[in-house]
Amino acid sequence: MTKQDNLEVKRFAGVAAAGRVEDGMVVGLGTGSTANYAIQRIGERIRDEGISVVGVPTSYQSAFRARAAGIRVADLTDCPEIDLTIDGADQVDAAFNLIKGGGAAHTREKCVADASKRILIVVDGSKLAENLSVPVPVEVVPYASALVAQHVRALGGVPVLREGVKKDGPVITDNGNFVIDCAFGIIGDPAGLGTRLNTVPGVLTCGLFTEYQEKISVLIGEAGGCRILTRR
Numbered sequence: 001m002t003k004q005d006n007l008e009v010k011r012f013a014g015v016a017a018a019g020r021v022e023d024g025m026v027v028g029l030g031t032g033s034t035a036n037y038a039i040q041r042i043g044e045r046i047r048d049e050g051i052s053v054v055g056v057p058t059s060y061q062s063a064f065r066a067r068a069a070g071i072r073v074a075d076l077t078d079c080p081e082i083d084l085t086i087d088g089a090d091q092v093d094a095a096f097n098l099i100k101g102g103g104a105a106h107t108r109e110k111c112v113a114d115a116s117k118r119i120l121i122v123v124d125g126s127k128l129a130e131n132l133s134v135p136v137p138v139e140v141v142p143y144a145s146a147l148v149a150q151h152v153r154a155l156g157g158v159p160v161l162r163e164g165v166k167k168d169g170p171v172i173t174d175n176g177n178f179v180i181d182c183a184f185g186i187i188g189d190p191a192g193l194g195t196r197l198n199t200v201p202g203v204l205t206c207g208l209f210t211e212y213q214e215k216i217s218v219l220i221g222e223a224g225g226c227r228i229l230t231r232r
C-alpha cells in the first residue's frame with residue numbers, strides 16, 4: 001500500500017468514526033493522523049448539521065486541531081466523564097489489547113480512555129495482529145531514564161530513547177518527560193508486562209492498554225470503506 005493509499009484508508013476510518021458522534025456528546029479526541037481525520041469531520045458536522053459536541057483533547061496536537069475545526073474544547077477537570085473517545089493505535093491484538101504512544105501522547109490518551117464510556121479505535125488494517133509485538137512506548141521522568149532502561153533490559157526488552165525530529169536530543173512529551181521505546185518481540189502477557197512496566201520507579205505510563213477491552217470497538221479503514229470489530 002502506498003503512503004497515499006494508507007492515508008486514504010485512515011481517512012475512511014476517521015470519517016466513519018466521526019459519523020458515530022451524537023448531538024450533545026462529550027467526545028475524547030485522540031492523537032495521530034487517523035484521529036485527526038475524525039476531529040476534522042466532527043468539526044464539519046458541527047458546522048453543517050448544527051450538532052453540539054464538547055471535545056476533550058489528548059494532546060496539544062488534538063487541542064490545536066479541535067479548535068481549528070470549530071470544536072468546543074474542555075479538559076478532564078471540566079469533563080471527567082466522556083461519552084465516546086475516538087483514538088488511533090499502533091497495534092491492536094485479537095483480544096483488543098492495544099499498543100499506543102507512537103505520537104508520545106499515551107499518558108493523556110490513557111486518562112481519557114479511562115474516563116470514557118466507549119472507545120472507538122480507528123486504524124488501518126496493518127495495525128491488526130494476533131499478538132502485540134511492536135515496541136512499547138514508555139513515558140519516563142527524565143531523572144530516572146537510565147534506571148528505567150535497566151529495568152526494561154532485566155524484563156528482556158531492548159530500550160531506545162526516542163529522539164526528536166527537527167529537534168536535537170530526546171523527544172519531550174506534552175507532560176515534560178522522555179519516551180523510551182521498548183522492544184520485547186511477541187508479548188505473551190500484555191497485562192502482566194504492563195503492570196511490571198508501570199510499577200518501575202520513574203515510569204509515568206507505558207503504552208500497553210490492556211484494561212479497556214470491554215468498552216473498545218475497532219473501526220478498520222480499508223480500500224473502499226470500513227468495517228467494525230466489536231467484542232462478543
Ligand code: 5RP
Pocket residue numbers: 030031032033034035087088089090099100101102103104105106109
Ligand atoms: C499517539 C498514538 C496514536 O494514536 C498512534 O500512534 C496511531 O497514530 P496514527 O493514527 O498516526 O497511525 O497512540 O500517541
